[in-house]
Structures are given as structure tokens and as C-alpha cells.
Amino acid sequence: MLGVKKRLDALHKDGGCIRVGLIGAGQMGRGLIAQIAGMRGMRVVAAADLFPENARQAFRRADVPEAAMKETNDPDKADNWIAGGRAVVTTDAVMVPRLDNVDVIVDATGIPDIGAQMACEAIQHGKHIVMLNVEADVTVGPLLKRLADEAGVVYTGSAGDEPGAIMELYEFADTLGFDVIALGKGKNNPLNLQANPDTARAEALQKGSSPKMLASFQDGTKTMVEMTAVANATGFVPDVPGMHGRKARLEELPRLFSLQEQGGILQRTKVVDYIDGVAPGVFVVITSTMQEVHDTMKYLKMGSGPHYLLYRPYHLTSLETPLSVARAYLMKEATIAPEYGMVAETVAVAKKALAAGEALDGIGGFTAYGRIVTAADKQAMNALPIGLIGPHIRLKRPVALGEVITYDDVEFTESTLIGRLREQMDREAARLAVR
Structure with missing residues (x-):
């Protein structure tokens, strides 16, 4: 990406650094931490994972000494340790976007509801958000982009994806x-x-x-x-x-x-x-x-x-994700974002014959796969977006193998953040198509 290296080098020379907070230290997160470790002008300062050893291992693989890692769920301690040059490990993902010493959030969980939550937290606290979570983006991305625009921060998908x-x-x-x-x-x-x-x-x-x-x-x-x-x-x-x-x-x-x-x-x-x-x-x-x-x-x-x-x-x-981090922070530009609102949707299709009362599991599970259709077709079918599926959704009636699962087929047994955001986005659909 032309010009990014010069800008990062200049930031480094002036003693600056883009401070990155990572959510999810799995395969994608590990790659991101390792790649940034070899760059100038950027540092992963905090990594959140339900299993803190995953984050510790990711930092170790990036040659971060054990003494330079500190684990805490206390935001004051975390900010102080980051200011002192240490890397923070935490199980509290919500804490990371709220830290003063974090500039850009990267969500690498791949879980739609968590991705939506991290994006909302980042936007609310004035952080740019890079989504290695396409599943969340295709479910509520246009709304998240609008919220980011209004807050003066960048909402973007990732280079390398x-x-x-x-x-x-x-x-x-x-x-x-x-x-x-x-x-x-x-x-x-x-x-x-x-x-x-x-x-x-x-x-x-x-x-x-x-x-x-x-x-x-x-x-x-x-x-x-x-x-x-x-x-x-x-x-x-x-x-x-x-x-x-x-x-x-x-x-x-x-x-x-x-x-x-x-x-x-x-x-x-x-x-x-x-x-x-x-x-x-x-x-x-x-x-x-x-x-x-x-x-x-x-x-x-x-x-x-x-x-x-x-x-x-x-x-x-994720080895290319640092380019999107830099582009968001230095140029206030997205690599990819839903500029046209929802012109297409990925809807849920029954992976097997589903019985009334059966709960849907998540993406990559046993009950449903995704199929891309135009937004107009999705509306005509009243189809359920794949990014909303989970065990909080139960079937009210049988759905045959290969049939599109519709809102009429299901009931929601509990509320989720991504579900509430989707309801809001559907109400505001006209204003979210900006082109």
C-alpha cells in the first residue's frame, strides 16, 4: 500500500506508535501479533481471549518476553502497564476498547455477536475498528459503518481477507x-x-x-x-x-x-x-x-x-491486517466497508431436515449453511440471515433439507446484541444505502 511505510517510519521516528488492541488470540490473532512484531510504528498492546494462555502464547511466538506481559481485567492497571511498554493479556474483551492507551481495535473472533459487540464498544469509545469478522459485517455492517461515520472513526474490513x-x-x-x-x-x-x-x-x-x-x-x-x-x-x-x-x-x-x-x-x-x-x-x-x-x-x-x-x-x-490498521489510523480510510448498504444477504438454509422445536446451532454447525441472494430476494422470502443463527433460535415448524429458513419458521428464545442491531438496521434501511 503506497505511502504507508513512510508514514509508519515517520511516526516511529517521532516516538509515536499505533497501539492495537486485539480481540481473539486464535490462529488469525496469532498471525497478526507476529506480523506486527516485525513492523515499525505499530504495536499490539493488549490481547483478549477467553483462554488467557492463548494470548500469552501468541505474544511468546512473537518473541515478547514473559516479563513484558501482564495479565489483568483492571482497566487502570492495563493502561498503566501499556504506558510502561508492557503487553496486556485479559479475559475481559470489553475492557480493551475502553482503554485510553489503545487506538485501533481488531476483532479476530469470527463470532458474529462478539464482533458486533466489539465494534459497538470501539465506536462508542472513539477507536477505529478493523473487522476480521466478515460474518458480523454482512449481518449488521451498514449500521456499524453509519455509527462509526457519525463518531468520526473508521469501520473497515481487513486487507488480506x-x-x-x-x-x-x-x-x-x-x-x-x-x-x-x-x-x-x-x-x-x-x-x-x-x-x-x-x-x-x-x-x-x-x-x-x-x-x-x-x-x-x-x-x-x-x-x-x-x-x-x-x-x-x-x-x-x-x-x-x-x-x-x-x-x-x-x-x-x-x-x-x-x-x-x-x-x-x-x-x-x-x-x-x-x-x-x-x-x-x-x-x-x-x-x-x-x-x-x-x-x-x-x-x-x-x-x-x-x-x-x-x-x-x-x-x-491476518498477516496483511496491519495495513488496514495503518490505513484507518493514518489516513482515516477503510480497506472495505458496506458503502452500498445491503444489496446482498447470506441467508440460512437447512443443512438437514429440521423438526419443530429444534434449536439452530451456529455457522459451521449441524443445522444450517449460508447462501448468498440479492437483498430483494431476501426480503421477498423473509429469510433469516445466517449471522443471526444460534441456539437462542428454535423452529416453530419443520423445515425440509435445502429449504431457506425464514423468520416465519422460527422463534427467538432470548435477545442478542446482534439481533437488536439487526432490528434497528432494518428499520433504518433506506438511510444506510449511501450511494
């Missing part, structure tokens, strides 16, 4: 005046709509990851959620519910992402989609109305046209 990587390619192409046809990503594993923690357990253990998290990748929910975030940031929409998700090679994408009358698969342009066969990586399919541009693209060996592929073959997940 696939939506952020796609957004960087999109802005490059859009700024240059190319016509953007499609935005997409590769899917890392075959789609298995019935994947659950049991079926994913062996592979998850082998990879050192959570079975539930891996199941959310395998059943497609993560892909649907990520492309929903891209849709709401750009105004692009899925061409069909669930997207096409074709298997293809890179060289096939320019032709594949053409209108049907041109030999492609699309009913419209400006779509989000995914491809089985090009992972890892993200892509943008572009064209131009200028013959000279086509001539130059052919000269540059970008293909025969009329569509061309821009492809980034990697995304470094």
Missing part, C-alpha cells in the same frame, strides 16, 4: 476506468453442503484448525459471506442465488464471465461469484469501450478480449 483483496483489485480497475464485469475468488475445497464438525474433524485436526470453522468453509458459508461483503461494498450482486460456482481454469474466466448471448454464463454484468479450481486467489474480469485499450491489452499479452482477467494468486489473511 479475500473481500479486502478483491476490493484492492476492484479499486485499481475501477479507478483506471475499466468496465468491471465480475468480482470473484477461488474456493479452496469442494463444496459439501452437508459438511459439519464431525465430517470435518479429521482434516481440521490435521491442519490444526477448528472443525466448526473448517465446516463453514466446506459447506460454502464462508464463501457466501465473503462475497456478500464484496457485494455490499461495490453494489455488485450474485447473478443467481448461491452464485454459479463453476469449475474452471484461469484462462477460461474471461469467456466464462460473459453474457449468455456472448457464450458465457451471465444474465447480467457487475456480479460477484466464485470459482472451483483457481484457489488460492481472487480475480476481477474487466473490459473497455476503447479500441486503443483493447489493442494495448492484447499487446501486453492480457488475452484476446473483449474481456480480460486481473488475478492475485494469494491473500495473506
Whole structure:
């Protein structure tokens, strides 16, 4: 990201530092702490996790001495220790955004309700918030962005996450005046709509990851959620519910992402989609109305046209998150945010035949997977957003395998913060679409 290093170096030279508070010290959080440890002008000063040893281990892996870590849930002690150059470990996530000596919050929990809570706390206490929590963003992101704008802080998704990587390619192409046809990503594993923690357990253990998290990748929910975030940031929409998700090679994408009358698969342009066969990586399919541009693209060996592929073959997940931290703090800019409000939604679909009285579990569980649809389709179906599901929701009537779960199908047995935020966002829908 041009200019960031110079700004961080200047901040460091002047004795300054962006003080980062991390929520969630799992795989993503560990990577973030380690990456920032090698940077100038930025430091992780506090890390919260339900299991404090996770945070301690993350700091150890980043070569933070044991003597430089202090564990506390007392905000006064935490602020004093940070001021003295120590790293704070805590089990009290809510404390971190409230600390005076923290500038930017990163939520790396992946749990929608916690992500929404951390964003609200950060905004309320004047902190920028970087969301490594796309699940929360696609559920209540437009409202959180509006609240952040009003508070004068930045609400942003993360560089390195696939939506952020796609957004960087999109802005490059859009700024240059190319016509953007499609935005997409590769899917890392075959789609298995019935994947659950049991079926994913062996592979998850082998990879050192959570079975539930891996199941959310395998059943497609993560892909649907990520492309929903891209849709709401750009105004692009899925061409069909669930997207096409074709298997293809890179060289096939320019032709594949053409209108049907041109030999492609699309009913419209400006779509989000995914491809089985090009992972890892993200892509943008572009064209131009200028013959000279086509001539130059052919000269540059970008293909025969009329569509061309821009492809980034990697995304470094939380290792790139520091760029979003820096961009928010130094430039007051988001990497990716739901500028268009909700143009797409990821809705809950029954992963098995569900009986009346049965409780829904969470994302990557046994009961539901996510499917991207347009916001208009979501409204017409009265569909339940995937980010709201949890054991506090019970079915009032049976739902067949593969059916969309609707608000009419369920009852809420208790209130959650993300549920209340969603109700508020739905009431304010018109003002949240800012473009």
C-alpha cells in the first residue's frame, strides 16, 4: 500500500506508535501479533481471549518476553502497564476498547455477536475498528459503518481477507476506468453442503484448525459471506442465488464471465461469484469501450478480449491486517466497508431436515449453511440471515433439507446484541444505502 511505510517510519521516528488492541488470540490473532512484531510504528498492546494462555502464547511466538506481559481485567492497571511498554493479556474483551492507551481495535473472533459487540464498544469509545469478522459485517455492517461515520472513526474490513483483496483489485480497475464485469475468488475445497464438525474433524485436526470453522468453509458459508461483503461494498450482486460456482481454469474466466448471448454464463454484468479450481486467489474480469485499450491489452499479452482477467494468486489473511490498521489510523480510510448498504444477504438454509422445536446451532454447525441472494430476494422470502443463527433460535415448524429458513419458521428464545442491531438496521434501511 503506497505511502504507508513512510508514514509508519515517520511516526516511529517521532516516538509515536499505533497501539492495537486485539480481540481473539486464535490462529488469525496469532498471525497478526507476529506480523506486527516485525513492523515499525505499530504495536499490539493488549490481547483478549477467553483462554488467557492463548494470548500469552501468541505474544511468546512473537518473541515478547514473559516479563513484558501482564495479565489483568483492571482497566487502570492495563493502561498503566501499556504506558510502561508492557503487553496486556485479559479475559475481559470489553475492557480493551475502553482503554485510553489503545487506538485501533481488531476483532479476530469470527463470532458474529462478539464482533458486533466489539465494534459497538470501539465506536462508542472513539477507536477505529478493523473487522476480521466478515460474518458480523454482512449481518449488521451498514449500521456499524453509519455509527462509526457519525463518531468520526473508521469501520473497515481487513486487507488480506479475500473481500479486502478483491476490493484492492476492484479499486485499481475501477479507478483506471475499466468496465468491471465480475468480482470473484477461488474456493479452496469442494463444496459439501452437508459438511459439519464431525465430517470435518479429521482434516481440521490435521491442519490444526477448528472443525466448526473448517465446516463453514466446506459447506460454502464462508464463501457466501465473503462475497456478500464484496457485494455490499461495490453494489455488485450474485447473478443467481448461491452464485454459479463453476469449475474452471484461469484462462477460461474471461469467456466464462460473459453474457449468455456472448457464450458465457451471465444474465447480467457487475456480479460477484466464485470459482472451483483457481484457489488460492481472487480475480476481477474487466473490459473497455476503447479500441486503443483493447489493442494495448492484447499487446501486453492480457488475452484476446473483449474481456480480460486481473488475478492475485494469494491473500495473506491476518498477516496483511496491519495495513488496514495503518490505513484507518493514518489516513482515516477503510480497506472495505458496506458503502452500498445491503444489496446482498447470506441467508440460512437447512443443512438437514429440521423438526419443530429444534434449536439452530451456529455457522459451521449441524443445522444450517449460508447462501448468498440479492437483498430483494431476501426480503421477498423473509429469510433469516445466517449471522443471526444460534441456539437462542428454535423452529416453530419443520423445515425440509435445502429449504431457506425464514423468520416465519422460527422463534427467538432470548435477545442478542446482534439481533437488536439487526432490528434497528432494518428499520433504518433506506438511510444506510449511501450511494
